[in-house]
Amino acid sequence: MLALYLKLRDLYFCSVYGFTFLKEFRPSSVFLFQFLLVQYEEFGDDILIQYVYPLRTFAGTLMVIVVLIFVDILMYKCWITFIAVSGSVATGMIMWTHELLPLQIAQVFYGTFAACEVAYFTYIYAKVDKEYYQQVTSHTRAAILAGRATSGILAQSLISFKVMNYRELNYITFSAMIAATIWSLFLPPVKKTIYFHKDSSQKSFLEKNKSAYKLMWTHFVKGYSNKYNIKWSVWWALATCGFIQVQVYMQPLWTAIVNDQSQQIYNGAVEAILTVLGFLGALLAGVMKVDWKTRGELALTCCSLLQGFIMLISSQTPYVYVSYICYIVFGGLYHLTITIASSEIAKNIEEDSYGLIFGINTFIALVCQTILTLVVVTGTIGFALDIRKQYFVYGIFHVALAFVYIIIGLANWLSSKRDYRRASTVVPPPTRTIITY
Incomplete structure (x- = not known):
C-alpha cells in the first residue's frame, strides 16, 4: 500500500x-x-x-x-x-x-x-x-x-x-x-481545499461558508498583526512591483538604446543567464546562516539601494551591453532577497495560509504597479515619459525604498538601545547570603 x-x-x-x-x-x-x-x-x-x-x-x-x-x-x-x-x-x-x-x-x-x-x-x-x-x-x-x-x-x-x-x-x-x-x-x-471545502461534515452551505470566512479572517489577522511580518511583506510587495515593471519594459529600453533593427540583440541569452543566476541566488539564500531579525533592514536597504543605482545607470547608458549587465545584476539581487523575504514571511504565518498571504502581497504589488504605470507610462492620466526617463523613475523608486528601510532600521536600533538602558537602570534585588554550618 x-x-x-x-x-x-x-x-x-x-x-x-x-x-x-x-x-x-x-x-x-x-x-x-x-x-x-x-x-x-x-x-x-x-x-x-x-x-x-x-x-x-x-x-x-x-x-x-x-x-x-x-x-x-x-x-x-x-x-x-x-x-x-x-x-x-x-x-x-x-x-x-x-x-x-x-x-x-x-x-x-x-x-x-x-x-x-x-x-x-x-x-x-x-x-x-x-x-x-x-x-x-x-x-x-x-x-x-x-x-x-x-x-x-x-x-x-x-x-x-x-x-x-x-x-x-x-x-x-x-x-x-x-x-x-x-x-x-x-x-x-x-477533493479538499483549505477554506471552503476543508471539512465535508459541515451540515449546511451557510455553515460551510461561515467557517471558511472565519478561518480566512483568522489567517489574515495572524499574518498581518505581526510587525516583523509587515516589514518583510511591505518590502516583498514593493520590490515585486519594481521588478515586474522593470522586466515588462526592459525590451523597449533595449530597443531604444540599440536603435538599429539590423544590429544583433541578445535578449534570449540575457534572460537565460538571469534565470540561472536567480536560481543560484535562491539556493544561496537557502544556505546563508544570517540572523535576519537583526540584519534584515540592512539587507533590504543594501539590495534596494544597489538596484536603484543599477537602474539609474541603465537609464542613461548608450551601450546596450551595459544595460544587459545591469538587468542581470538587478534581477539576481531581486531573486536572492525575495527568497529571503518569502522565507521570513513563511516563518510567521500559519502553514495553510501561504496562498492567502502571498496572494494579498501579490495584489498589493500589482496595485502599486498599476499606480506606477498610470503615473509614468500612460498619457491619459500620467506624464507619458519616454522609456529612458521611465527607468530613471524606477531607479529613484528603489532608492526611495532603500531610504524607507534605513529609517525603519534606525528606529529599531534606537528602540533597542532605549530598552537596553531601561534594563540597565533597574536595581536588582538584594541577594541574601546563606550561611551554612
Missing part, C-alpha cells in the same frame, strides 16, 4: 512539473517587443508602450482579486487550465491579428496568465502533505527554471543563426501553450 502511495505521489509530482515546464516554455516572450514592432509597424514604440503594454498590468491587478475570491471555492484545478488557455489565446491573438483592439485584448490575457500564478501554487500545496512542501517547492522552482532558461537559449540560438524569425517563435510558444492546456486536463483534482 505504501509503495502504491509513493508511486501515485511521484506520478503527481511529474505531471505538475511537466505542466510547469510547458507553461514557462515561451521562446517568443524574450523577443516580444521586436515582434510587435514588425507585426504592428504602423503603431510605433509610443503606442505600444502607452496603450498596449499597460493593459497587461491593469488586467493582472483586477484578475488577482477574482482569483483571491474564487480560487478556493472553485477548488483550484480549473484555474490551472485557465492559465494555459489564457496563454494560448494571448499568443494566438498577437500572431493572427493586425489591429490595435485585438492586440490590447491579448495583453489582457497576458495579465490574466500572470495573475493566476497565485492559484497555481495554491493548487500544488493543496495536493500534497505538509511534509513534502519543501520538496515540491524546490522541484517546481527547478521546472520553472528549466522552462524559462530553455526558452531563452532556444530563442537566442534560432534568431542568431537565422533559423527562425520573431514571428515563427510564436508558433513554438503557441504549441507549448496548447500542450499545457491539454496536459492540465489530466492533472488530478483537489
